[in-house]
Amino acid sequence: MIGSGEDSGFKKSNTINRRMFIFAAAKAVVFLGIVGRLFSLQINENKKYLTLSDKNRLREARLPPIRGEFVDYFGNRIAKNLTVYQLHVVPEQVEDFKTLIVRLKDILNLSDSHLQELIKKKNKQKPWETLIVSENLTWDEFSKINFYLHELSGARPVLTVGRNYPYNDTYTHVLGYVSEASVEDLVSNETIKERNVPGLRVGKIGLEKALEKELIGTNGVQRFEVNAYGKRINQIDFKEGEQGKTIKLTIDTEIQKYTQELLDNRAGSISIMDIYTGEIIAMNSSPSFDPNLFLYGIEKNKWKEITKDPLKPLLNKTVSGLYSPGSTIKPLVALSALENDVITTNLKVNCRGHKHPLELYGMKYHCWKKQGHGYMSLQNAIKQSCDTYFYEAARLLGVDRLNETAKKFGLGNVVLGKYFNEKKGVVPSTKWKKDAIGQNWYLGETLINGIGQGYIQTTPLQLCLMTAQLANGGHKIYPKIIYENNQENVETIKQKMKLAEENKLEDSNLLSATEKLFKKDEKTYDALYRNKENVKFVLDAMFRSTNEIYGTSFSSRIEDPKYQFAGKTGTAQVKRITEAERELDLKTNQIPYKERDHAWYIAFGPYKNPRYAVSILVEHGGSGSSTAAPLAKKLFKFVIDRHELREKIKKKNIVSADI
Amino acid sequence: MFIQSSLSDKSTFFQKLRSLDYIMLLTILIIGIISSFAMYSTDGGELRYHSESHIIRFVVFFTMMIFISFINIKTWHTLGYLFYIIVLGLLIWASLFGITAQGSQRWINLYFINLQPSELMKIAIIICFAKYYHRIQIVHVNRIRNIIIPILILIIPISLVISQPDLGTSILIALSGIIVLWLAGVNIKYFFYSSLVFIISAPFVISFLKPYQKLRILTFFDPDKDPLGAGYQIIQSKIAVGSGGLTGKGFLKGTQGYLEFLPEKHTDFIFTLFSEEFGFIGSIILLILYAILIFRILRIGSLSRNFFGKFFCFGFGSAIFVYIAVNMSMVLGLLPIVGSPLPIMSYGGSSMLATMIGLGIVMSTKIYSRQLIS
Structure with a gap:
């Protein structure tokens, strides 16, 4: 057994070593392949992937531009800005829209008709377009929303700028008024298109419209990091927007x-x-x-009243x-x-x-x-x-x-x-x-x-x-x-x-x-x-x-x-x-x-x-x-x-x- | 020869201690330390569940490996088939009474550890084959009987693991076995024909796969097709590695990792996380460490006087290589995503246990390299 074993053992050993050598060579090739792949990803295409990774983690929020104000000849403000608390929802980012909306209804005491309208509006627009659930929240409602925010995934409490005319109807025909930017506004005015954010209000008539470019101001930009679930982790950068020009009228x-x-x-x-x-x-x-x-x-009925007035x-x-x-x-x-x-x-x-x-x-x-x-x-x-x-x-x-x-x-x-x-x-x-x-x-x-x-x-x-x-x-x-x-x-x-x-x-x-x-x-x-x-x-x-x-x-x-x-x-x-x-x-x-x-x-x-x-x-x-x-x-x-x-x-x- | 063998039999504990492969030990330790840091990073820079248990496991199993090193290689040879049968029994146990997680029934609850027998099978199959071919003379290797029996030994556990279902591990078990078959001198034509059969039957096999497995294979060919679904893992992994660049984003600064873009970052994608944080240089260092490890294992094999040790070391060293290659190719987008851990680095007790047993046997081969097994 030993003698023949010696001989056959030698042969066996040879076979093993030979095959191991072939395999080891293959290993070297594969290892080199992996190194090559690493090189191509990390060195050659580093820039591309760095950009992709930043795109992954960084989100930019454009804040509404702060509109310039109007003052009269004596410097009294006749059109000013208001801080408005709003609630936005992007349907695309919501797991279950129905549940969210019902929960919001409870928190904000929304009426059924308002709910119906919201659902109608949601069905009309694209899933990635912002749906404004509530235009004007009180501070109490706003803080309530923030309190429950963790269970309202997809809801976004937003601080935005509204317009206020302290003299009510005194200046209407001079200043005009602002309202949410319509498609026509976006198409006809490049500046609006460029600075648009959901819920942006633009001039519809009068000086508000004519001086839109000077008034509109620039967007603030907030950059923050999000995780894979879109949750904000921290703010990276904040660039404040510039308020639009204050316009002084000759009117007393x-x-x-x-x-x-x-x-x-x-x-x-x-x-x-x-x-x-x-x-x-x-x-x-x-x-x-x-x-x-x-x-x-x-x-609607107020509008009707105005348009029908002889x-x-x-x-x-x-x-x-x-x-x-x-x-x-x-x-x-x-x-x-x-x-x-x-x-x-x-x-x-x-x-x-x-x-x-x-x-x-x-x-x-x-x-x-x-x-x-x-x-x-x-x-x-x-x-x-x-x-x-x-x-x-x-x-x-x-x-x-x-x-x-x-x-x-x-x-x-x-x-x-x-x-x-x-x-x-x-x-x-x-x-x-x-x-x-x-x-x-x-x-x-x-x-x-x-x-x-x-x-x-x-x-x-x-x-x-x-x-x-x-x-x-x-x-x-x-x-x-x-x-x-x-x-x-x-x-x-x-x-x-x-x-x-x-x-x-x-x-x-x-x-x-x-x-x-x-x-x-x-x-x-x-x-x-x-x-x-x-x-x-x-x-x-x-x-x-x-x-x-x-x-x-x-x-x-x-x-x-x-x-x-x-x-x-x-x-x-x-x-x-x-x-x-x-x-x-x-x-x-x-x-x-x-x-x-x-x-x-x-x-x-x-x-x-x-x-x-x-x-x-x-x-x-x-x-x-x-x-x-x-x-x-x-x-x-x-x-x-x-x-x-x-x-x-x-x-x-x-x-x-x-x- | 007899004298030499009797010498090794009677060598003192200190002689044995001295004949440990310290380079290999050091390499394992360094990889272990690196893996602990990587695990610490997956926990978001805190010593939490994953990192803690990973470190404990590494320490325990590393110690266990040293102990195994001093068990005579002969014992492993004697227990070879028994080990295989026990693991096979555990596999059957798992498929009958195992714990189901993520749609796959692959764990046994042993109270102190959730054991995944399929991981142990990766080692068991090598031990079993090493013992099988230890005896068989080279001229008899290609006898029909000697082809059929190993194939049966291989197919039983594979089919059990596939049915769990766990495609990744079954492939790795198959590869571990096939490596030994190759080393034993099985005729090349068998490999050639069987791979031909495999390629032809692949479409039919794929049609039997679970939908998620099918999707994974299909998305490998075109990950951008469904970037938020099945292709997500590949894309995010590539982004993470690619954005690491030459020197990486820095320890604990891998954004892909800590912002949860990386899937399964502490198990299969641990290399991605490491590569993002330590870049090309870090990755190459890790690769070199693995290469040293494999090289040491193969060297121990080539110095072994007994065929069991030789087969085991060559088989195990090559298997380690295959695990690494499959895992890295997978996370770098070169292979479809199939569950396959990176030895030592990945989180997972069974994988670590199997690896450490294997390394222990390799070390025992070193210590008892002059041992002859009849």
């Missing part, structure tokens, strides 16, 4: 509030403008609504409402006629009342005054608002020349430009009618145009600008609603106006052209007139209209020179008056609301050293003298009383700006 809240009080929920508009700086002191469209209602989405609270009447200017156009017609030398101030026209109206090609043109004004001079015609005179003046002037003057003084164009959905209105001309309607101009249309009826359509703010540009002596100004730090002071503006006037006198257009080249950025307050005396004449006539007996707004005058103002009434017909109606001569309250005249009043004051221009409209308010002018009386008192305060703060502003 007290006056703005007062205009609202004056309008007293009637449909209408009041605007007040500084005749030199162009600053809008107040701008109100009535009725208004509470923009705070939109913060969490307005209730007084149209959604319409910003000051800039988007179009109305016939009525007699308020007369100062401009007079000026245009004087400027074009078609009449002199001495022209007299006989107004003979309804029995003997002006007739032209078989059409009759009545003055508003049944018994007629008798022989009227231009001054008296403005003062007493004689229609017959202005039929004649318009006839002599022609529509195209009136168009030119009206456009110069700011009609037929937007006033503030980009901020609002402004209407241009219509200042007709023969060419306009050809282009827009495709018909020739009739002379009769010129006549009614002369008393601000017919095709002509203006917004209240346009009339305010027109009044301001007349009141400052006939110079171009630059209306603004956003406060400018580098606003020139009134003295400078007056000097510049004087310069513009002198340039006009010297007729040295060449000189001013070269001057303009050098001072390109500087605003010029060009003279809009040919002869300054004409403007003075018109302003004087407006003064008489308010402050002399027989003037149309005589009953609304203030005798104290500090507050004394000059204005022009307007009563704009909303429909053609038939002969029968004329015979009836109904009182305003006997006519159906929709058919009553619009009451207008434009004015400027204080007369001796004018500073503010006002335009007042009361829709279907009846006559301008009885409805609109009395508002101006109160308004001027209020505005002029606040004048000093305004000037004081202006000085302070300039000083602080210098520092």
Whole structure:
């Protein structure tokens, strides 16, 4: 056994060793393979896997950007931010949505209908989109949620920013309102898309919308580490967002509030403008609504109430409402006629009342005054608002020349430009009618145009600008609603106006052209007139209209020179008056609301050293003298009383700006 | 020769102590220490359940290994079949009365330890085959009888383990056995034909697999197909290893590990965790340690005068290699995910016990290398 065993054992040993060697070689190869794999993963592709590992563990939460605030001229906050506690759920990250929602219902006492709505909303959106369970939690509810958070996997209590308008409906038509960003908002505005977070509120209308880019602010970024189950482990990095710009308006809240009080929920508009700086002191469209209602989405019936209101609270009447200017156009017609030398101030026209109206090609043109004004001079015609005179003046002037003057003084164009959905209105001309309607101009249309009826359509703010540009002596100004730090002071503006006037006198257009080249950025307050005396004449006539007996707004005058103002009434017909109606001569309250005249009043004051221009409209308010002018009386008192305060703060502003 | 053998028989305790393989012991100790640190890291940097019991087990079983070293290799040879039969009995016991966890019935509750007999079978099969081929002369190895009996010895435990079900361990048992068959000189053509049969029958075998096993094999080929489901483990493991880079993220700083992205990080994926924290350099050091260990085992085998020791050492050394290779290839995305622990490193008492028994026998082979077994 041993002998053969020796031999066979040797052979066996050989076989084992040989096979072991082959196997060991294979092992070496495999080991090398593993080393190679390690090398490729850890050295070659390290970057890729490092990124993947960071992607695994790091989550970024974009915090809602903090919206810039609005302040009024005196620095009072008129739109501010609120801390809002919300509860968000991302359905995709929830194991069992039903259980979670039922648990939340218990904790928050949600109503069944709210629950139904949530489920409906959840089914409508993508599973990874955030579902806002509760928009506005109280602090108690919020802390309760945080307390139970461990058993509410998938629920996310969120601190977000809401908007608050402390003056409620006072500024609605100026500021607009914010509401949750819609798909259209995201599509139309890149900035919103870029900074969007669930529940972000963006401007929907007004300055909130127009200034979105400046207001929105930048997102804060919170980076934190999560584990494999998505649970936050710790915060790694926090970058605070930058609040959007604070925007200062030229509006005085007290006056703005007062205009609202004056309008007293009637449909209408009041605007007040500084005749030199162009600053809008107040701008109100009535009725208004509470923009705070939109913060969490307005209730259906409330929305219905607003949209169905016949007084149209959604319409910003000051800039988007179009109305016939009525007699308020007369100062401009007079000026245009004087400027074009078609009449002199001495022209007299006989107004003979309804029995003997002006007739032209078989059409009759009545003055508003049944018994007629008798022989009227231009001054008296403005003062007493004689229609017959202005039929004649318009006839002599022609529509195209009136168009030119009206456009110069700011009609037929937007006033503030980009901020609002402004209407241009219509200042007709023969060419306009050809282009827009495709018909020739009739002379009769010129006549009614002369008393601000017919095709002509203006917004209240346009009339305010027109009044301001007349009141400052006939110079171009630059209306603004956003406060400018580098606003020139009134003295400078007056000097510049004087310069513009002198340039006009010297007729040295060449000189001013070269001057303009050098001072390109500087605003010029060009003279809009040919002869300054004409403007003075018109302003004087407006003064008489308010402050002399027989003037149309005589009953609304203030005798104290500090507050004394000059204005022009307007009563704009909303429909053609038939002969029968004329015979009836109904009182305003006997006519159906929709058919009553619009009451207008434009004015400027204080007369001796004018500073503010006002335009007042009361829709279907009846006559301008009885409805609109009395508002101006109160308004001027209020505005002029606040004048000093305004000037004081202006000085302070300039000083602080210098520092 | 006789004199030499009688010498080794009568060598004193100190001589035996001196003839221990200290390089091997040191290597095992270092790997053990590394594994304790890795386990400490899986516990999130605290000495908690896993790390504590792992360290205790390592200390206990390491001591046990030293004791085993002094048992004469002859005893192991004598008890070879008995050991196999006992483990086989335990396997049957496990499949009848075992504890079920994670859908697999593979543990026996022994009160102080939950024993997983399939792990012991990895060793038992090598001992059994070493004894079987110790006697058989090389010319008789390829007799039909000598082919069929080992195949039966191999197939019985494998089918038991597969039915638990535990695909990973059954594959490792099969590989352990096949290695010894290969070393014993079984004709290459048998290996060739059987692997051919295996490849052809693989689709049919796969169709018999449990759905989760099927999924694992399928996702191996395309892990990105279902990144949150079955491919998750492979992807996360690759991310962890890859993000480790050259020097690693640092001890206790492996984000994939401590943020729970790694599945089974203290058992099968312990290498991933280690590699994430210690990087390419750390991984290579660990690989070198394992290579030294395997090299020492094979060297002891080649110095052994008896075939039992030779077979066992070669078989066990190669098996250790296979375990390591399978585990690492698996976590590096080179093989499908099948449960296979990394020797010494992975958490698990039975695996540690089996490894330490094996290492003890290797050490005993060293001490009694001159022992002849008739």
